[in-house]
Amino acid sequence: MRRSHASQLLASILVNAVYEMKNYPINLVNTVISPISFLLVIDFVSRGALIGQAIEGGLIMSMFQSGMSLQGDISHLKNDFKLQDMLVSSPASPSVYVLGMAASEVIYNIPALAVLVALGALYIHPGAIAALELTAALLLMFLTSITLGFMFATLSSDIVQSFAWSRLLTTIFTAITPVYYPITYIPLPFRYLAYLSPTTYIAELMQNTAGYLRLSAGAVATDWAVVVGLTLGLLVVVSRNARWKES
Amino acid sequence: MEGQLVTERLSKRYGSSGMALQDVSLSAPSSGIFALIGRNGAGKTTLVRILATELAPTSGRAWINGIDVVADDKRLRERIAIVPQEARTVAWMTPRQSTLTYLMWRGFPYGEAKRRADESLGRLRLDRFADRLNRTLSGGTKRKALAAMVLASEADIVFLDEPTTGLDPVSRREFWEILRELAKDRFIFLTTHYLEEAEQLADTLGVLGRGRLVAVGSVPSIRGRTRYQYSVKIPAGARVPEVSHGEVTTGKGGEVQILTDEDEAFAISRKLSVGGSRFSVSPVSLDDIFFQLVGEPTQEDAEAAQAPEGAT
Ligand SMILES: Nc1ncnc2c1ncn2[C@@H]1O[C@H](COP(=O)(O)OP(=O)(O)OP(=O)(O)O)[C@@H](O)[C@H]1O
Ligand SMILES: [Mg+2]
Numbered sequence: 001m002r003r004s005h006a007s008q009l010l011a012s013i014l015v016n017a018v019y020e021m022k023n024y025p026i027n028l029v030n031t032v033i034s035p036i037s038f039l040l041v042i043d044f045v046s047r048g049a050l051i052g053q054a055i056e057g058g059l060i061m062s063m064f065q066s067g068m069s070l071q072g073d074i075s076h077l078k079n080d081f082k083l084q085d086m087l088v089s090s091p092a093s094p095s096v097y098v099l100g101m102a103a104s105e106v107i108y109n110i111p112a113l114a115v116l117v118a119l120g121a122l123y124i125h126p127g128a129i130a131a132l133e134l135t136a137a138l139l140l141m142f143l144t145s146i147t148l149g150f151m152f153a154t155l156s157s158d159i160v161q162s163f164a165w166s167r168l169l170t171t172i173f174t175a176i177t178p179v180y181y182p183i184t185y186i187p188l189p190f191r192y193l194a195y196l197s198p199t200t201y202i203a204e205l206m207q208n209t210a211g212y213l214r215l216s217a218g219a220v221a222t223d224w225a226v227v228v229g230l231t232l233g234l235l236v237v238v239s240r241n242a243r244w245k246e247s
Numbered sequence: 248m249e250g251q252l253v254t255e256r257l258s259k260r261y262g263s264s265g266m267a268l269q270d271v272s273l274s275a276p277s278s279g280i281f282a283l284i285g286r287n288g289a290g291k292t293t294l295v296r297i298l299a300t301e302l303a304p305t306s307g308r309a310w311i312n313g314i315d316v317v318a319d320d321k322r323l324r325e326r327i328a329i330v331p332q333e334a335r336t337v338a339w340m341t342p343r344q345s346t347l348t349y350l351m352w353r354g355f356p357y358g359e360a361k362r363r364a365d366e367s368l369g370r371l372r373l374d375r376f377a378d379r380l381n382r383t384l385s386g387g388t389k390r391k392a393l394a395a396m397v398l399a400s401e402a403d404i405v406f407l408d409e410p411t412t413g414l415d416p417v418s419r420r421e422f423w424e425i426l427r428e429l430a431k432d433r434f435i436f437l438t439t440h441y442l443e444e445a446e447q448l449a450d451t452l453g454v455l456g457r458g459r460l461v462a463v464g465s466v467p468s469i470r471g472r473t474r475y476q477y478s479v480k481i482p483a484g485a486r487v488p489e490v491s492h493g494e495v496t497t498g499k500g501g502e503v504q505i506l507t508d509e510d511e512a513f514a515i516s517r518k519l520s521v522g523g524s525r526f527s528v529s530p531v532s533l534d535d536i537f538f539q540l541v542g543e544p545t546q547e548d549a550e551a552a553q554a555p556e557g558a559t
Contacts, residue, residue: 001401003354011351014344015337023339023380082334086397089299089329089406092352245320246296247303 005096012100016073017107031069032112035061039119042180050181055120056134056206057180060199062112063138064174066105067145068166074101074153075162084244094244102146124210133209140227141202147234154242172197179203182213201227248313252277252298252434257307259293259458267293269458270307277311277404279450280430283438286541289455291438292332292408298436299329299406311404311434328353328402330393332409332438336381342368342392343377349396367399368392370425387414391422398429405429407437411444423447442533456541466533473536477512479505481519481526488518494539506535 021028035058042054078084087097120126126134148169156162173179177197178186183204186194194200201223207213208220215223252275259268268290275281283291296302298309300320309316314323336345343364350360368377371391376384381392390413397405410426411419419441426435426448439445445452446466454462454469462469470476475494481487483501491514493507505515512528519526531539 001354004356005354007351007356007360008354010357011348014351015340015348019340019344077337080335081337082331083337085296085301085331086329086334086349087352088301089324089327090353090400090402091325092354097352245301245303 003091005093008092008096009100009103012097013104013107015077015104016101017104021108028108028111031062031065031108032115034065035059035112036115038175038180039116052124052210053182053203053207053212054180055116055123056203056210057174058116059113059120059134059138060141060179060202060206061170061174062109062116063141064145064199065170066102066109066142067147067149068170069108069149070098070101070105070146071149071153071156071166072162073105074098074150075156078153079157079162088245094242098146098150105146106142126210130209134206137202137205137209137227140231141199144198144227144231144234147231147238151234151238151242154244173199177203182207198227198230248310250277250312251275252281252309252311252436254298254309255307257294257297257309258305259290259297259302260305266458268297268304271455271458271460272307273453273460273463275451275453275463277434278430279434280426280448281434281436281451281453282445282449283436283453283455284440284442284445284537285438285455288457289541290458291455293458294455295329295406295408295436295438296331299327300324301329301331323404326402327404327406328397328400329406330397330408330410334393336384336389336392338380338382340381341378342373342381342384342395345381345392346396346399350399353400363399364395367395371395371398372421387418390414391418394422398425403432404434405436407435409438409440411439411441419444442537446533454537454540461540462536470531470533470536473531473539475506475508475535475539476531477507477509477528478531478535479507479512479515479519479526479528481505481524485519485524485526486522488515488522490515504535506531506539 038061039054039058042057043051074084149166152162152165156165177194177199179199183191183194183200204213204215205220205223205227208215252273254271254273257268257271258266260266271294283294285291293302297304298311298316300316300323303317311323316323336342340348346364346367347360350363351357355363368374371394373388373391373395376388376392381389384392390410394407394410397407411422414422423444426437429435437448449466451464452462452466452469453460462472464472481503487495487503490505490507491511493505493511496504498504507515516526516528
């Protein structure tokens with residue numbers, strides 16, 4: 001029989017976005033509320049001076065959140081419903097399954113993205129090239145976070161553990177690291193620690209593109225190289241180590 | 248080999264714990280219904296998961312219709328479907344949505360998936376519940392909804408790990424009818440703790456005891472190979488004659504059961520008739536066979552007995 005990949009994709013979106021949203025609309029509010037509330041706090045505390053950085057920070061956080069929600073959702077379906085076992089013993093392909101699940105996270109994020117993009121247009125008003133650069137950086141952020149999310153999900157064996165992980169990772173990678181504020185605010189010795197996080201590079205690139213930060217051409221090239229390299233590296237690690245079948 | 252389920256010294260060890268499955272070798276037709284029985288922890292789920300390509304064996308090999316379950320898992324997955332023992336219906340969906348999306352995940356286009364889903368839900372008499380949220384259904388109905396999902400698919404090899412646990416006696420019998428019907432052009436591999444179910448359904452019966460295969464074959468052939476083929480029952484209070492070989496057990500109400508072979512059953516019957524006692528003789532039931540084959544304490548019982556007092 002000929003199997004339709006489009007149908008397989010749609011199945012993940014129906015289960016994880018459409019049907020779920022119908023039943024738990026509160027989840028939609030959740031994905032909007034955290035990036036926006038961080039943005040507001042930064043804006044108030046800086047008396048408006050950091051609004052641009054905060055909008056970019058909100059965009060990065062919502063992208064990062066997608067990966068972490070993906071992690072939570074896949075783990076939930078796998079551990080609590082044994083859905084993944086049912087799909088392993090079927091012609092469903094793991095990559096199409098994950099792609100579909102990732103697409104459903106994007107759908108969940110649309111309201112938050114719409115608000116943030118509108119704010120960005122208003123306060124950052126980037127040119128066409130800058131807008132493209134920002135989009136590329138966010139796309140890489142999304143890829144990195146869903147790859148990370150999928151890897152954690154396949155390794156997790158109970159839901160409590162996986163929720164704890166996603167909360168920890170979101171805090172470390174988007175709240176503590178210089179995503180909502182400039183890296184120069186961090187005392188020097190700790191700045192090197194911040195460079196351990198992929199979100200730092202993304203934020204730096206986006207802040208540079210919007211003109212909040214002046215990076216040398218060499219630094220920009222290095223940042224892109226790190227981000228692209230990391231995303232590719234993660235993809236390779238995940239395709240090797242993610243567990244679809246149990247050993 | 249088309250038409251055969253073959254395993255060769257299949258073994259599984261989880262981490263560093265004991266062997267969950269040990270040297271299981273069998274050859275059985277991959278048509279009709281294969282029923283696997285055995286006590287808790289015997290290794291049924293482990294065997295099912297290996298055959299369904301969900302779990303890698305530690306050693307040994309297995310083939311279904313000539314397809315290697317380890318080396319050729321992708322090809323086998325085109326033809327199989329499973330309801331795992333611990334599967335649950337997704338709380339925020341209805342049985343119709345669950346079945347529809349399962350079929351779409353298998354690659355059916357929306358329209359055909361919808362048609363098959365409706366048909367399968369009807370066959371399992373779930374029409375009334377098809378559009379209610381899974382979380383509002385009774386336990387048995389949820390179980391049936393899971394079966395409806397996989398039975399709606401095109402898979403011709405279907406694994407059901409304890410499909411009738413939680414079903415009421417009427418639903419269970421209805422379910423047997425459906426399985427018999429579906430097994431006409433499919434291979435259904437199921438596990439069960441209901442021996443009556445195994446006896447009713449199994450074209451081939453497998454018995455696992457502590458990870459080892461202790462018997463495999465049709466129910467009559469297994470009965471023929473057990474040590475005792477006859478059961479003599481004597482009501483409470485009656486005098487029990489001396490038994491030269493066989494097993495004598497006394498039930499709760501004082502009724503005595505003697506498991507023995509044909510000659511001895513005949514001899515005992517004669518003594519009882521001469522003494523004027525009431526009694527009955529019958530071939531052993533699957534329950535009796537089960538106790539003879541795997542009635543000893545389980546691995547888990549043995550480990551629990553060895554553990555120091557208070558340890559968990
Ligand atoms: N994931 C696991 N990790 C470690 N040990 C396991 C795991 N799954 C099963 N076991 C062990 O393997 C043995 C066989 O378990 P299995 O689930 O296959 O038994 P079963 O026959 O299906 O039992 P039941 O009738 O209770 O479902 C048991 O001793 C069990 O403790
Ligand atoms: Mg089991």
